[in-house]
Amino acid sequence: MSEHGTWQPHEITPRSAGCAATVDGLVEHLREVDLTALLTAEKALVFRGFGVEPGALDPVMDMVLPNRLAYVHGNSPRTKVGRNVYTSTEYPAPYTISMHNELSYAAHWPARLLFYCQIAAATGGATPVVDAQLWLESLDPEVRAAFAGGVCYQQNLHDGLGLGKSWQQTFETEDRAEVEAFLDGTGANWKWTADGLRVSQVRPATTRHPVTGVEVWFNQSDQWHPAALDDEVARVMTQVMSQDELPQSVTFADGSPIPDEYVFQVRDRGLDAAIDVDWRVGDLLLIDNVLVAHGRRPYTGSRRILVAMSD
Structure with missing residues (x-):
């Protein structure tokens, strides 16, 4: 440390x-x-x-x-x-x-x-905070190397009826054109489906602070990964739906799966180091x-x- x-x-x-x-x-x-x-x-x-x-x-x-x-x-x-x-x-x-x-x-x-x-x-309810540089440094070299190419997030946003958030809630608008213009400005891949909107986007796993230049862990792969879902509804979803059908999921940038043990390490070491x-x-x-x-x-x-x- x-x-x-x-x-x-x-x-x-x-x-x-x-x-x-x-x-x-x-x-x-x-x-x-x-x-x-x-x-x-x-x-x-x-x-x-x-x-x-x-x-x-x-x-x-x-x-x-x-x-x-x-x-x-x-x-x-x-x-x-x-x-x-x-x-x-x-x-x-x-x-x-x-x-x-x-x-x-x-x-x-x-x-x-x-x-x-x-x-x-x-009782409880604290907001834990963690130094994101420390979080990055706490991860095993094997995990850091695996994430070096970035991650790909996928969202399935329903049209008003379904699991998770709707596209209207997510983008705070009812106007599809506004959503399309927003997504076109982000570099995301997206398409309208019979049920709503599917969005995928490749992002880096780390970033650097604009002032200090320090590199920090900066992704939400553990929160988007099915293995890390810890409430009953989420567990049932992973049993009855494929990963492509889940409201949100994540892979490495090349589409390969992120091992469960990597996700658990990221999640647990962040929480363990938090104040x-x-x-x-x-x-x-x-x-x-x-x-x-x-x-x-x-x-x-x-x-x-x-x-x-x-x-």
Whole structure:
């Protein structure tokens, strides 16, 4: 393990920032710091103790997310609750969401993600975060070499009735022409089918940060691979459907299968190296989406984490 194994998100409180324990105090502090430099250096920032209410989120988001993005071409189920503000992935509470960089399977991804805790879980529900360079370094050389050529993601998006997300939900439009124009700009292969839309796209398994140049693990092969599906519905799907029929699947870029044991190693080492951010109501977490991957621990009770993203 490299020296990055001691990495932790950087916590900012009213005391450490020397400002009032209010939203206005946080906004004033953000005006005074070079947030881009700070986030690049620290990779993830946790803001605690500022008493941020849901109705006061916009001024904070305007400071930390220069260009709030829509969750277009996103594959996880979530609900839009404001101006490009969404619930975090609506996946059943008993299950872990493994580590991933948001939209790393897409042609374009957000540079930053901001999470906000509106309702904290009764137990569990932490957001684990991992240094994506450390994650890459933790993988066996054999696995890293196997992924060097990249991966191919495939989606089957139904037309309003079926498993997984519809193409209308995925692209936030009812207009096929808009979808076609978007996909043509991504280099993806796509075709309309009797049931909806099939999309396939080859992407690299790693990327480099635009400022630091550091290479990081940057793909979602473990989340798209049938072997890693851990809820009952997903298990049944893999038994009754071929891989080409699944809502989403992944192979190596040349179409050859990714061994199950590679997928398990990627998933487990990312989770093992992760640091849990435990939530209190009003907390915010800002991450560099290339330098840091995130996930979700299982939980009990109600939990509502909102998320927004920016380029």
